[in-house]
Amino acid sequence: MVEVIVISSSMVRPENINQSGHTKIHLSPYDLKLLNFLYPQRGLLFPKPDQETNIIPRLKASLSTALEIYFPFAGRLVKVNNQEDNTVSFYIDCDGSGAKFVHAKADSVSINDLLQPHDSAPGFKRCFFPANDLKSYDGVSEPLLAVQITEMRDGVFISFGYNHMVADGTSFWNFFNTWSKICMNDSSSNIQPLVLKDWFLDGIDYPIHIPVSENVTPSRFEIPTKERVFHFTKKNISDLKAKANGQIGSTTDLKVSSLQAVLAYLWLSIIKHSGLNRDEKTHCIVAADMRRRLNPPLEAECFGNVTHQAMATAAVGEVLDHGLGWAALEINKQVKTLTNENYKTFGENWVKNLMVAPKISGGSRKVDTYLIVTSSPWFEVYExxxxxxxxxxxxxxxxxxxxxxxxxxxxxxxxxxxxDATIPLSLWSDELLNHYMI
Known part of the structure; x- marks a missing residue:
């Protein structure tokens, strides 16, 4: 049995807090819609450093410096009860409260244990992450950022969980890259100051007031799942892209991207072996960075949550009958709808309806028909x-x-x-893993 022992748990705060720059960050509709979403959790596996490398003090010190630059991560979510209209509102108070830092050891675990054969996920992996079960609304009492350093027999796993209302993947990986540079160089020189997003809808009063009835958090639900990591080589991807575009042919001027071809392949493979009824609707939801899609565009490096979702929807039978190229083209078409006007319209409608909690219950069969695609191959995780x-x-x-x-x-x-695919057991088939082999 794997034992992960927590050696210490502490708060790391920015060493210097500029009180004149004490910032209150109002939350937009695109942030608030994530109130009931889990903290995204990711982790990087590193080789074990030399014994003389005292990594914990070094990581803590550099994290403190990084939080001076990325100060929203050191803040807290504040909930305000507006008794005059029976609503609540939220904002981020950049008060320097700090990020959670967990130091753990798993001396019996090797790199090979974590990277299991056939790309399955070990049952103990969850213990390597610091923000399990936390949702965005927990930020009123929990840190907006948590990191965990787990020392293994022959490696080190550095993981993190962060509040999605504060930042998206683009912003987080920029922060992580800054932290690693500061740690490596023992300096924050040449690090650019943070640029906060400055895009807000006109005509909306901030903070946004949310009816108390919509602030009720849904009950948690447990769905038995299986997890696999699917590896697509450069040749795999090239072949899939060529096949998808070849099936589209001359019927359209549109061409699908490499990622769209991969996602369409997985969408098709999963529903093919899922046992879903041909008449059931299936959905592929893809998150996209909106910074350069807005008018005027935002700086590519601006900090915050600036993502939107494209959703391709079709009947199961329709996807199976039309195949890879058609499915990839449906994803492509929906991604192209993510424009400045589409983003603005979503925000305006969200404020009008103010529906925060998901309306599909965990026990519903409908949840099985959704493929939720997050993160991006553009993130520089290996740098x-x-x-x-x-x-x-x-x-x-x-x-x-x-x-x-x-x-x-x-x-x-x-x-x-x-x-990294997590699939409900109700959809899982061992044939899926065999079918994946391109």
Whole structure:
């Protein structure tokens, strides 16, 4: 039995808090819609450093410096009860309360134990993450960022969980890369100051008031799942993209991307072996960065949560009958609808309806028909070096979620893509793993 022992748990605060820069960050509709979402949790596996490398004090000190720059992560979520209209509102108070830092040891665990054969996920992996079961609304009493350093027999796993209302994946990996650079160079020189997003809907009063009835958190539900990491080599991806675009042919000028071809392949493979009724609707939801899609565009490095979701919907039979190219094109078309106007319209409608909690219960069969795609192969996960070498693997902890979770990462080999897939047992088939082999 694997034993993960917590050596210490402490708060790391920015060493210097500029009181004149004490900031209250109002939350937009795109942030508040995530109130009931789990903290995203990711982790990087590193080789074990030399014994003389005292990594814990070094990581703590550099994290403190990084939090001076990325100060929202050191803040707290504040909930305000508006008794005059029986509503609540939220904002981020950048008060320097700090991030949670957990130091743990798993001396019996090796790198090979974590990276199991056939890309299955070990049952103990959950103990390697610091923010299990936390949701965004927990930020009123929990840190907005938690990190865990787990020292293994022959490696080190650095994991994190963060409040999604504060930042998206783009912002987080920028922070993580800054932290690793500071740790490696023992300096924050040449690090650019943080640029907060400054895009807000006109005509909306902030803070947004949410009816108390909509602030009720839904009960948790447990869905038995299986997890696999699917590796797509550069050649796999090239072949899939060529096949998808070949099936589309000359019927349209549109061409699908490499990622869209991979996602369409997984969408098709999963529903093919799922046992879903042909008449049931199936959905593939893809998160996209909106910074450069807005008008005027935001700076690519601006900090915050600036994502939106494209949803391709079709009957199960329709996807199976039309095949890879058609499915990839449906994803492509929906991604292209993510424009400045689409983003603005969503926000305006959200404020009008103010529906925070998911309306599909966990016990519903409908949750099985959703494929939720998060993260991106564009994130520079393998460029993070804290001073003793670059990562050798990246892993995610999806937690108990909603539907099929597909977390996409850049692969270790150039041009490859890894997909951390968590699939409900109701959809799982061992044939799926065999079918995956391209």
């Amino acid at each position: 993070n070096d804290f001073g003793w070498g670059k990562p050798i693997a990246v892993r995610a902890e999806p937690g108990t979620g909603f539907g099929v979770s597909l977390i996409v990462f850049r692969g270790l080999e150039e041009g490859s893509i890894d997909v």
